[in-house]
Amino acid sequence: MISNKSPILAAAAAVGMVTMLPAGARAETRVLETGSSLLYPLFNIWVPVYAKSHPVQITTQSTGSGTGISEAISGLAQIGASDAYLSPAIHQQHPNMLNIPLAISSQMVNYNLPSLNGDHLKLSGPVLAGIYGGKITHWDDPQIAKLNPGVKLPHQTIIPVHRTDGSGDTFIFTQFLSASTPDWASTHGYGTTISWPAISGEIGAEGNQGMVSAVQQNPYSIAYIGISYKGATDQDKLGEAELQNKAGNFVLPDNQTVQAAAAAAAGQTPKDESMSLIFQPGAQSYPIINYEYAIVSTGLPAQTATAVRDFLGWTIQSNGGNAPGFMKKVDFVPLPAAIRRLSEDQIKAIGPQRSASNP
Amino acid sequence: MTFRQTMAVLGGSVPASVAAVVVFLLLYAWPAIRLNGFGFLVRNTWDLGSLYAEPIRHSGVMILPGAQYGILFLIVGTLLSTAIAMAIAVPVGIGAAAFLAEILPPGPRLWLSFLVEMLAAIPSVVFGLWGYAVLIPFLGQYVFPVMSRLLGWIPWLGEPTGSGYGLLTAGLVLSLMIVPLIASILRDAIAAQPMEVREAAAALGATRFETIWTVILPGLRPVLIGACILAMGRALGETMAVLMVSGNALNVLPASIYAPVSTMAAFIVSQLDSALQDPTGLAVRALAEVALALCLIAIIVNTAARVLLAGSAVTARLRR
Numbered sequence: 001m002i003s004n005k006s007p008i009l010a011a012a013a014a015v016g017m018v019t020m021l022p023a024g025a026r027a028e029t030r031v032l033e034t035g036s037s038l039l040y041p042l043f044n045i046w047v048p049v050y051a052k053s054h055p056v057q058i059t060t061q062s063t064g065s066g067t068g069i070s071e072a073i074s075g076l077a078q079i080g081a082s083d084a085y086l087s088p089a090i091h092q093q094h095p096n097m098l099n100i101p102l103a104i105s106s107q108m109v110n111y112n113l114p115s116l117n118g119d120h121l122k123l124s125g126p127v128l129a130g131i132y133g134g135k136i137t138h139w140d141d142p143q144i145a146k147l148n149p150g151v152k153l154p155h156q157t158i159i160p161v162h163r164t165d166g167s168g169d170t171f172i173f174t175q176f177l178s179a180s181t182p183d184w185a186s187t188h189g190y191g192t193t194i195s196w197p198a199i200s201g202e203i204g205a206e207g208n209q210g211m212v213s214a215v216q217q218n219p220y221s222i223a224y225i226g227i228s229y230k231g232a233t234d235q236d237k238l239g240e241a242e243l244q245n246k247a248g249n250f251v252l253p254d255n256q257t258v259q260a261a262a263a264a265a266a267g268q269t270p271k272d273e274s275m276s277l278i279f280q281p282g283a284q285s286y287p288i289i290n291y292e293y294a295i296v297s298t299g300l301p302a303q304t305a306t307a308v309r310d311f312l313g314w315t316i317q318s319n320g321g322n323a324p325g326f327m328k329k330v331d332f333v334p335l336p337a338a339i340r341r342l343s344e345d346q347i348k349a350i351g352p353q354r355s356a357s358n359p
Numbered sequence: 360m361t362f363r364q365t366m367a368v369l370g371g372s373v374p375a376s377v378a379a380v381v382v383f384l385l386l387y388a389w390p391a392i393r394l395n396g397f398g399f400l401v402r403n404t405w406d407l408g409s410l411y412a413e414p415i416r417h418s419g420v421m422i423l424p425g426a427q428y429g430i431l432f433l434i435v436g437t438l439l440s441t442a443i444a445m446a447i448a449v450p451v452g453i454g455a456a457a458f459l460a461e462i463l464p465p466g467p468r469l470w471l472s473f474l475v476e477m478l479a480a481i482p483s484v485v486f487g488l489w490g491y492a493v494l495i496p497f498l499g500q501y502v503f504p505v506m507s508r509l510l511g512w513i514p515w516l517g518e519p520t521g522s523g524y525g526l527l528t529a530g531l532v533l534s535l536m537i538v539p540l541i542a543s544i545l546r547d548a549i550a551a552q553p554m555e556v557r558e559a560a561a562a563l564g565a566t567r568f569e570t571i572w573t574v575i576l577p578g579l580r581p582v583l584i585g586a587c588i589l590a591m592g593r594a595l596g597e598t599m600a601v602l603m604v605s606g607n608a609l610n611v612l613p614a615s616i617y618a619p620v621s622t623m624a625a626f627i628v629s630q631l632d633s634a635l636q637d638p639t640g641l642a643v644r645a646l647a648e649v650a651l652a653l654c655l656i657a658i659i660v661n662t663a664a665r666v667l668l669a670g671s672a673v674t675a676r677l678r679r
Contacts, residue, residue, distance in 0.1 A: 070635035166633035204607030
């Protein structure tokens with residue numbers, strides 16, 4: 001046993017303080033990003049690259065668009081990631097909040113049908129509304145068979161999987177159901193969370209990762225999953241459905257179909273960029289695409305505001321975050337030039353307002 | 360301050376803080392309580408309304424169109440999962456306690472008791488993760504189908520067996536968490552019984568089982584009830600583990616023991632960030648009302664158990 005412990009303690013304290021010093025001396029700005037699990041994989045590949053050349057520490061979390069919106073509003077997080085734009089009521093209550101598109105994503109409808117996972121089943125909005133509404137209960141229902149002539153559908157109960165957390169994926173999926181099926185629009189509507197009709201056997205999952213696991217573990221299930229999880233669904237060999245767009249054609253979400261839909265909507269996007277891209281017209285348009293939003297307050301403290309402005313400004317540049325290298329890894333599509341300009345204008349508004357007394 | 364005053368402040372701060380929590384919940388949830396009325400406890404309709412529509416005025420409050428709140432499925436889910444957990448944990452706990460205290464030789468007794476108590480130290484989210492990753496696939500693919508084939512003639516135990524998420528899984532995970540509570544408390548109490556009692560029973564020709572069952576355990580009824588109250592309190596309020604294995608049912612009562620359920624504590628967690636997006640603020644107040652209902656259920660259950668305890672103590676005294 002050591003008889004006199006104080007030199008050891010003093011040495012340990014000195015070592016501890018020395019290791020703390022460099023961190024304190026750098027005085028890095030800390031930025032917390034939280035929210036959408038669809039946008040999370042992209043933030044995870046942006047942040048290491050950006051942080052290498054910029055003195056800012058950005059922490060990312062995957063908690064769901066609902067949490068992203070509420071924490072950005074309450075100030076717990078500086079950047080809220082959301083697949084859903086803010087509701088008109090929230091815009092009214094919190095006029096200092098901006099929703100700024102950073103990229104364009106899409107959503108897949110995945111299913112787990114043993115022996116049919118390699119083929120792409122054709123599904124439409126009204127059929128999906130029937131499945132999630134409890135009206136279509138078996139895979140060999142005539143409405144599904146009509147869209148898939150010649151395919152041998154099993155006589156099994158469909159297990160619909162939906163999100164339990166406040167989710168931008170739920171928002172865009174229910175918007176698609178509402179836009180394509182008037183009956184759904186009047187009974188259930190859309191939102192980051194809705195009152196899902198009670199269906200025996202249905203499963204509630206947390207986050208996109210939970211949706212992937214639920215479909216993989218349950219044969220005859222169906223779920224809506226963000227495109228950035230295509231790697232996971234391909235690895236688990238889950239089926240991906242072709243969805244019927246407004247023109248009546250059945251399309252998969254790839255670069256061409258998503259860009260076709262984005263181009264159809266770019267001209268109509270308003271200045272605050274709160275717009276749905278669901279069910280756009282066009283022969284090749286994929287029906288479920290959306291802007292991926294950063295929810296930011298215009299009233300951030302000076303140093304944080306500068307850091308957030310610089311980071312978001314980098315993410316939307318075609319030689320920065322919107323470069324093909326990043327986009328391809330998560331199967332997103334870069335912003336069209338017109339939308340990039342609108343986002344740049346909104347980003348300029350972040351931070352303490354410049355006035356005559358505070359130039 | 361005198362010693363008495365200091366002790367009074369410290370001692371009074373505990374019931375004061377409990378009262379403060381309940382009063383805060385009551386005040387915060389009051390607009391929701393007034394809007395929902397008693398139907399809150401008997402309706403099966405939890406609907407936040409159209410989050411993207413304009414709020415409308417209804418009964419003097421601003422609410423979203425289509426918003427209505429009813430939590431019968433939560434009350435049923437909470438009570439049923441706790442009941443199943445207790446039904447499994449109490450016999451297992453008593454058996455484990457008796458085994459640890461009476462039957463094991465002193466060597467293994469020490470480290471096995473330690474292991475049982477370590478089970479209580481595992482954080483509940485670890486149980487949830489293990490349940491999600493290991494228990495659910497195992498139960499859903501192997502155990503439940505066999506169970507429904509063998510026991511399907513009993514109502515509530517037949518087809519469909521679902522995917523492994525559900526009431527029985529939640530009850531099993533909960534029972535794993537509360538067994539160590541019952542077992543360790545009871546084990547200490549059994550071990551503390553004087554040797555004379557066991558010797559007297561042996562002298563009368565009782566087997567080991569008869570000694571435990573008819574002599575030692577009946578005298579420990581107050582301890583057992585106390586341990587069960589503690590265990591039930593933990594099971595009622597358990598959040599994370601149940602959230603991950605219960606299947607998150609919405610607005611539907613379980614049709615069988617394998618069906619998904621939601622408990623009140625898990626529901627508050629899973630719905631909070633959705634509720635925060637309600638611009639009228641009513642959804643968060645409705646969640647506070649759910650918390651208040653959970654408080655009330657815990658108080659009622661505890662009081663009933665203590666009445667039982669007092670009743671059995673009176674009976675024991677009369678019998679003596």
